[in-house]
Amino acid sequence: MGIELKAFFNWKLLILPVLAVVITLIVWPALPEIIPTHFDVQGLADDTGPKIMIWIFPAMLFLLPALMMISPMIDPRRRNYEKFKKSYGVILGVTEVFLFLMYGWILGQIFGVAFINGEYLLPVMTGLMFLALGNVMPKIRQNYLVGVKTIWSFDDPDNWNKTQRFGGYCFCVVGVLLLLSCFAPLAWRTAVILILIFTAALLPMGYSWLLFRKKEKEK
Incomplete structure (x- = not known):
């Protein structure tokens, strides 16, 4: 039985994209010809x-x-997808809000309006996103788009469910640590953030492999 597009369509999903387009059209005439396109860990533009x-x-x-x-x-x-439709919507919503806020911050930098100190932008935004995603990850069922995907879990529902649950814990812990990384010295902050993000990605994958190996030994 197929899944119709309207089953996953929600007009509210268009609010932020349309708002972003409207804002862009409004500010377009005032934008300088050259704009910052990348920022360092201090929130300073390092590419245009x-x-x-x-x-x-x-x-x-x-x-x-x-x-x-x-x-x-x-x-x-x-x-x-029907089994985790609500969580799927949360994942989409959180990601959309993250992108929209990042867009707003960049416009603020272009026009000299400081919404948040650039030094804290990445750890705060990323930390909050990890916390939100970690809370819904245990509810994700087998699919090829979202969640922690490993070759050992695609054909094993038990491995998949346990991996997502463990991944959810990892994301929540890393989310808190990312928020706390605001207090790390600037010289170390980029390395700390990258290590935390890679840890959140690699630990669930390793856990999935351990589940697979345990099951193989029990055969």
Whole structure:
């Protein structure tokens, strides 16, 4: 039984993308021809590009929900999406809000409006996103788009469920540590953040492999 597009479509998902487009059209005439396109750990611009690149964020805000609405129809595990539909919506919503806030911060930097100190932007935003995703991760069922995906869990529902549960714990712990990384010296902060993010990604994968090895030994 197929999954219809309307089953995962919610008009609220268009609010932030449309708002981003409206904001971009309003500020477009006032944008300088060259804008910052990348920022270092201190929130200082370290790369620039033509102002047309400002459209990257509105485009991403439209493409993300489009991808996540189409995926349940083409994923070989499409039937499982109904089992975690609410969590799926949370994942999309959290990611959209993250992108929109980052876009707002960049516009603030361009026009000299400080919403949040750039030194704390990455650890705070990333930490909050990890906490939100970690809370819904245990509810994710087998699919090819979201969650911790390993070759050992795709054909083993028990391995998948335990891996997502463990991944959820890891994301929540790392989310808290990312928030606390605001207090790390600037010279170390980038390394700390990257180590924490890689830890959150690698630990669940290692756990999935251990579950697989344990099951193999029991055969």
